Amino acid sequence: MKNLWYSLFDRVDYQGNEPAFFNPDDYEFARIIKSNHKVIEQELFNYLKSHKLQSYFNDSMVSIKDSWKTISLRTWNIELYENHRFFPETLKIIQSIPSLVSASFNVLSPQGHIVPHCGDTNGIFRCHFGLSIPGKIPQCGFRVKDEWRNWTEGELLVFVDANNHEAKNFSDENRFIFLFDIVREEFVSKEKVICATVITSLFMQKMVMYMPILLKLPVTVQKLISKMFIPLAYMAIPARNLVYKIKR
Numbered sequence: 001m002k003n004l005w006y007s008l009f010d011r012v013d014y015q016g017n018e019p020a021f022f023n024p025d026d027y028e029f030a031r032i033i034k035s036n037h038k039v040i041e042q043e044l045f046n047y048l049k050s051h052k053l054q055s056y057f058n059d060s061m062v063s064i065k066d067s068w069k070t071i072s073l074r075t076w077n078i079e080l081y082e083n084h085r086f087f088p089e090t091l092k093i094i095q096s097i098p099s100l101v102s103a104s105f106n107v108l109s110p111q112g113h114i115v116p117h118c119g120d121t122n123g124i125f126r127c128h129f130g131l132s133i134p135g136k137i138p139q140c141g142f143r144v145k146d147e148w149r150n151w152t153e154g155e156l157l158v159f160v161d162a163n164n165h166e167a168k169n170f171s172d173e174n175r176f177i178f179l180f181d182i183v184r185e186e187f188v189s190k191e192k193v194i195c196a197t198v199i200t201s202l203f204m205q206k207m208v209m210y211m212p213i214l215l216k217l218p219v220t221v222q223k224l225i226s227k228m229f230i231p232l233a234y235m236a237i238p239a240r241n242l243v244y245k246i247k248r
Contacts, residue, residue, distance in 0.1 A: 002186060004194070005122040005162055008201040008226050011219065014118045014162035020147040022125065024156040029097045029182055033129055036093050037154045040178050041131050043087045044105050047071070051086070053107050058205055060115075067112035070179075072104040076195040076202075077237050081244045094180065099188055101195055102181035105131075108169040116143075119161030120201050123187040123194040126161035127180050130154060134173035142167050151177060160184075196234035200226055203233070 005014055024030035033040070053069035062068045072080045073087060073094060084091050094103045101124065108114065119126065130151040134140055141148050142157060144165040149157055159165065161181070169175040183191045204226055208214050214222065 002122070004187060004190060006197050006201065007118055007120050007162070008197060008204065009223055013164055014122060016122055016160065016162060018122075018160045018163065020144040020159060020163065021149060022158040024127075024158050027125075027158070027182075029100070030127075030156050030158065032093060032097055033127070033156065033178070033180075034154060036089075037129075039089045040093065040129070043090050044131060044176065044178070047086050047105075053105065058209070061117065063113040063115060064109070064111060067109040068106065068114055069109070070104045070106045072102070074101065074103045076181075076199050077101050077192075077241075078199070079241050079244065081248050090178075097180075097182070099183040099191060100180055101183055101191065102179075104179050106177050106179050108167060108175045110134075110169065110172050110174065112167075112169045112175075114167040116164055116166040118164050120198040121194055122160050122162035122184075123190065124161055124181040124183055125158050127182065128157040129178040129180070130156075131178055132174065132176040134169065134171040134175055138170075140169045140171050140175060151175065192234060192237075193230075195237060196230050199233045199237065200229045203229065 002016070005016065007014075024034075053071050055066040056062070056068045056070055059065050071083055073083055073091060074080065090103075094100050128142065128151060130153045133151045133153050136150045137148050141150050142165070143149075144159045144163050151157065183194060187194060204214075
């Protein structure tokens with residue numbers, strides 16, 4: 001069994017030996033998503049008739065501020081109940097897929113570039129499902145490791161998020177995808193720990209945005225603070241879901 005890797009604790013690029021991309025046809029979740037292409041697409045564009053997506057919180061991930069926008073249904077097993085009512089059919093679809101821990105709609109604006117980075121963990125497959133794709137490489141495309149691929153409407157790109165990757169849309173139109181994360185089979189027993197650790201990582205990223213002085217702390221201290229938050233996140237995820245479900 002492979003070891004779990006987290007960017008929260010390892011400050012160098014992930015060095016796993018996984019391929020850049022995996023064959024979607026090898027996975028049942030891909031069949032489910034692809035067979036519901038029109039349903040997922042229609043709910044997004046119905047939503048966009050009267051709503052806008054929200055900018056991703058971490059501006060350092062993009063070359064142009066506000067060029068990457070999203071709306072989430074589930075984030076590392078945190079249910080975004082306030083968004084569920086807009087996407088009832090898509091919600092049913094993701095609820096039918098085991099170990100799906102995150103799901104969101106994403107737009108990359110014209111001339112947008114999500115800069116090269118390693119994701120939060122090797123514990124998941126990150127999946128990009130093409131909805132509206134305005135161009136092909138070299139104008140518009142996606143890189144994992146040393147391999148560039150086109151997004152294609154109605155098709156999936158499946159990769160390990162920990163591997164270095166980037167996205168670009170140098171066209172004059174928006175690029176829309178449905179993004180979701182599936183815990184890899186070998187790590188399914190660690191799903192709750194993976195989600196708690198990544199939520200802690202995202203929390204620490206936000207903290208650094210408001211308190212840059214945290215980056216001046218010794219790395220050992222930064223890691224110690226992070227480890228203290230993981231058990232809290234582990235308990236907070238189901239507690240938050242329960243509270244927000246009652247409040248609906």
